[in-house]
Structures are given as C-alpha cells and as structure tokens.
Amino acid sequence: MSRFLFALSLLLLGHVAVAATPLESAQARARATFEQKNSAQFDIDPAILNARWQTVPFDQKPYMFTFKEIELYWDRFMRGLRIPYPSPAYLKDRYARYPRFMHTLGYQDNDWEQHSLNVLETWQAYMRGDFQHAYNLGKKYGGYALIPAIFGEILQGVYLARTNEEKQTFLQDAIKNIQLLSEQMPILPSEEGVHEEYVLMRLGYAYAVARLAEDAPVAKTLTAGYAPAVINSATEALAVDSDHPLTLALNAAFDANVIRRVGKGMGRITFGAQPINAEADFNKAIGLAGDMAIIRYEYANSLLYIGKDEEAANAMKQLQAAAAMTAGYSMEALDVLYARKRLVEVRSWQDSGISFGKFDRKRRKYMERTGENLYSVVSRPFLVN
Numbered sequence: 104m105s106r107f108l109f110a111l112s113l114l115l116l117g118h119v120a121v122a123a124t125p126l127e128s129a130q131a132r133a134r135a136t137f138e139q140k141n142s143a144q145f146d147i148d149p150a151i152l153n154a155r156w157q158t159v160p161f162d163q164k165p166y167m168f169t170f171k172e173i174e175l176y177w178d179r180f181m182r183g184l185r186i187p188y189p190s191p192a193y194l195k196d197r198y199a200r201y202p203r204f205m206h207t208l209g210y211q212d213n214d215w216e217q218h219s220l221n222v223l224e225t226w227q228a229y230m231r232g233d234f235q236h237a238y239n240l241g242k243k244y245g246g247y248a249l250i251p252a253i254f255g256e257i258l259q260g261v262y263l264a265r266t267n268e269e270k271q272t273f274l275q276d277a278i279k280n281i282q283l284l285s286e287q288m289p290i291l292p293s294e295e296g297v298h299e300e301y302v303l304m305r306l307g308y309a310y311a312v313a314r315l316a317e318d319a320p321v322a323k324t325l326t327a328g329y330a331p332a333v334i335n336s337a338t339e340a341l342a343v344d345s346d347h348p349l350t351l352a353l354n355a356a357f358d359a360n361v362i363r364r365v366g367k368g369m370g371r372i373t374f375g376a377q378p379i380n381a382e383a384d385f386n387k388a389i390g391l392a393g394d395m396a397i398i399r400y401e402y403a404n405s406l407l408y409i410g411k412d413e414e415a416a417n418a419m420k421q422l423q424a425a426a427a428m429t430a431g432y433s434m435e436a437l438d439v440l441y442a443r444k445r446l447v448e449v450r451s452w453q454d455s456g457i458s459f460g461k462f463d464r465k466r467r468k469y470m471e472r473t474g475e476n477l478y479s480v481v482s483r484p485f486l487v488n
Contacts, residue, residue, distance in 0.1 A: 139278065143327035145271040145315065152276060157263040159232035159433060160440070160481050166231040166432045170223045173230065180230070180432055182392050183349045184254070186303050189222040189247050191215035197288075198246065200297070204287040207245035222247045232433030234259045253280045253307060254434075261314050262437040262480050270476045274311045281308045292343050302340045306350050309336035313357050314478075318467050333357050348392035352401050355384035359405030363463070381405050396438035399425035400445055407449070411459040415449070422446040440480040447484040455487035462487060 168176070177188045187193055195215045198205035205211075208218065221240075225248040228237035234255035241252020260273030281304055290301045309332070316329035324330060337354040340347060358381045385402045392398060403421035406414035425442030428435070452462040466485045470477055477485050 138282070139312075139332070140328050142323075143312075143315075143329060143332070145275040147276050147279070148268065148272045151269050151272040156235040156259055157265060157481060159263065159437070161232070161436050163231045163233070163433070166430075166436070168227060168230055168432075170220065170227070173223055173226060176431070183395055183397075183434075184303060184306075185344070185347060186250065186299050189219055189226075191219045194218050194222070194247060197297070197300075201288045204246060204284075207249070207287055209243050209245045218244075218246065222251075224248075225251045229255045229434075230432040232436070234263070249280065249284060250303070253277050253284075256280070257307065257311055257314075258434060258437060260311075261478055262441060264476050265479055265482060266474050267470060267476050268474060270478075271315060274315050278308060278311050281311070292339065298343050302344045302347055302350060305336040305340040306347070306353065309333045309340070309350075309357075310353055312336075313353065313360070317360055318470060330357075330361060346387075346391055348388045348395065348398060351384045351388040351391070352398045355381040355388070356401040356405050358384075359408040363408035381409060394428060396425035396428045396430075396435060396442045399428075400438070400442040403442075403445070403449075407459055407463075415453060415459070419446070419449060419453075422449060437480060441478065444480055444484050448486070451484070451486040457487065 173180070174188060192215070195213075198208075210217070210221075221244040225237050225240040225244060228234075228240060229251040237255040238252045238259075241249045241255075254277075256273050256277045260270045260277065264270040264273055284304060288300065288304075290297050290304070292298075292301055294301070312329055313333045316324050316327075316333065319327075319329065333353075334357065337350055337357065340350045341354060344350070362381075385398070385405065388398050389402070399421045403418040403425070406418040406421065410417075422442055422445055426439065426446050428439050428442075430436035430439050448466075452459060455462065465487070466477065469475070469485060475482055
C-alpha cells in the first residue's frame with residue numbers, strides 16, 4: 104500500500120510540475136485569439152509564393168530611402184501602423200523579453216547594430232514597394248524583419264494579386280505567419296511597454312481576415328467565423344490603443360461591410376454592427392490621420408455600403424480627397440491608386456442610373472465568375488455595361 108501511495112504522490116507531483124502557470128494560461132488564451140476554423144482557411148499555393156510576384160505599377164525611385172532617411176521620417180511613415188523604430192537598444196530589449204522570438208533570427212548573435220540594419224533593410228524594400236524582396240529578407244533575417252515581410256505580403260495580396268486565388272494565398276500565408284509570431288512573442292494586453300506590437304499583430308490579423316471575408320458568401324462568413332475573428336481582434340486592439348487610426352478605420356469598415364451583406368437589422372442583432380458606430384470611428388480616424396488615403400476610401404465605401412444612393416455625394420468627396428493625396432512611400436502610393444480606381448467605378452455606377460445595391464451585386468458576381476481580384480490596382484476598374 105505504501106508503494107502505491109508513493110507512486111501516486113510522484114504522479115501528482117509530476118502533474119503539478121507540468122501544470123500551466125497563470126502567465127502561461129494567459130498567453131495561451133492570447134494565442135487562441137489568432138486561431139482559425141478549418142472551414143475559414145484557404146489553401147496556400149506554394150507555386151504562387153515561389154513565382155515572381157507582380158511588381159508595383161509606379162516608379163519606385165521616389166520611395167528609395169537610405170537608412171538615415173528611414174530613421175528621420177519613421178514617425179511620419181508609421182503614423183498608421185505605429186510600430187517603434189527598430190533601434191539596436193529596442194531590439195535587444197524585445198529579444199530579451201521573448202527568447203523564442205530571438206531564436207527565429209537567421210544570425211544567432213548579440214550584434215544588435217547589425218540586427219537593426221537587417222530589419223531596416225527589410226523595411227527599405229517594403230518602403231519602395233519590393234514586397235517579394237522584403238518577404239525573402241524577412242524569412243532570411245527573422246525576428247523583427249518578419250513584420251515588414253508580413254505586411255508587405257498583405258499589400259501584395261490586396262493590391263497586386265490579379266486573381267482571387269493569388270489574393271487568398273498571400274493573405275492566408277500572412278495569417279499563418281502572424282499566428283507563428285503570436286506563439287513566439289505571446290504579448291498580453293496588460294504587458295507594459297509592448298502595446299504597439301500587441302495592436303499591430305491584431306491589426307494585421309484582422310485586416311487579412313477581413314479582406315478574405317469581404318466578398319465571401321454570407322453563409323461562409325457566418326459558419327467560418329470571419330466576423331467574430333475580425334470584430335474580436337479589432338475590439339482587443341482598440342481596448343489597448345483607442346486612438347489607433349487604422350484600427351478605428353478597420354473596425355468601422357467591417358461594421359459597414361456586415362451591414363452591406365446582411366442588412367442593418369441582422370447586422371445589429373447578430374454582430375452589433377450599427378451605422379452610428381462606423382460614423383463615429385471614421386470621424387475619429389480622420390481626425391487622427393485624415394491624410395491617409397486608405398482611411399478616406401474606406402470611409403467612402405462604408406458610406407455607400409450603409410447609405411447607398413443617398414450617400415453618393417459624400418462618398419465621392421472622400422474618394423476625390425483620397426485620389427488627390429501625395430504618397431510618402433509604397434503603401435500610401437497603393438492606397439492612392441486604389442482610391443483613383445474606385446473613383447472611376449463609382450462614377451460609372453452614377454452614370455448608369457442603377458441602384459448602388461445592384462451595382463455592388465454585379466461587381467461581386469463578376470469576381471465570382473471570372474476569379475479576378477477587382478481590388479487590385481493592376482486590374483481594370485469594374486464598369487457598368
């Protein structure tokens with residue numbers, strides 16, 4: 104009997120030893136917010152990732168910055184993403200906090216100056232719009248170089264992928280990479296000094312999922328859990344930084360897209376999406392960064408999704424403002440190009456005399472039939488016949 108008790112005590116002690124601590128449990132819950140249902144995931148085609156990516160349709164020379172220029176203009180460049188400058192001291196602190204994240208580095212040493220230069224080289228490629236090179240550098244260098252690699256991949260999927268299949272591959276791969284980051288750098292919302300990364304990862308995840316979901320069938324949107332994934336991530340990000348302009352715009356735009364697809368009544372009952380929420384968030388985002396074209400064109404789309412024909416004039420004003428903006432680097436250049444393309448589409452709709460709802464359905468059915476990514480700035484605008 105004594106041997107039995109002794110063996111039982113060893114089992115109990117072993118259980119205690121492997122039991123998760125409160126911190127580990129909290130980190131596990133944080134990681135779970137990045138999980139996707141199997142039904143929500145799209146196939147990642149390696150052939151698409153390994154092929155030559157579509158290049159940006161503009162001259163890259165104005166956006167070819169030196170490391171010194173990137174440091175000088177960093178706050179301006181990052182007024183939307185809001186991630187701190189990757190100085191040697193900053194990286195040393197972050198890698199000390201998250202040793203698993205440091206283990207992703209391609210070069211396992213303490214040369215923080217060189218690690219900072221590696222991250223800046225990746226941002227340099229991102230700034231000029233060479234997203235495939237940024238992606239490859241991010242995979243090579245690891246660590247904080249992965250952030251511009253992932254966000255460049257998201258831009259590639261949204262603005263440069265010619266087909267929906269390409270778009271889905273880039274966005275799903277970006278989501279997978281963000282999930283890996285959340286495991287290697289399990290930041291908690293209450294953790295001091297790293298709230299920028301917490302918000303950024305949730306913004307990237309929510310934006311990528313929202314772009315996958317925006318034209319998916321309503322049934323798939325509901326069963327795959329797209330809406331809760333986006334809403335929860337945006338809400339969590341805003342709870343940490345309520346003045347983050349891109350998160351405010353994302354939250355508002357998704358509310359409007361829900362209303363667009365299921366109507367005001369169902370949108371309010373099922374997801375809590377209300378026109379007044381979108382209006383307030385966009386007004387705040389414009390007050391914080393009204394010179395960002397993406398905020399203006401998302402506001403225009405939201406006005407049309409919610410108010411439809413009645414908001415045509417207001418939507419046109421927002422698109423015209425976005426289309427006239429001067430870009431500071433590649434992301435902003437793509438935002439402006441899309442605003443100009445969308446302006447052509449909205450003018451075509453107005454000239455046609457049909458309702459916006461009918462125009463929107465025609466546009467969505469065209470994408471379903473052809474597989475073309477109409478959000479791409481290298482594809483032609485959708486014009487009403």
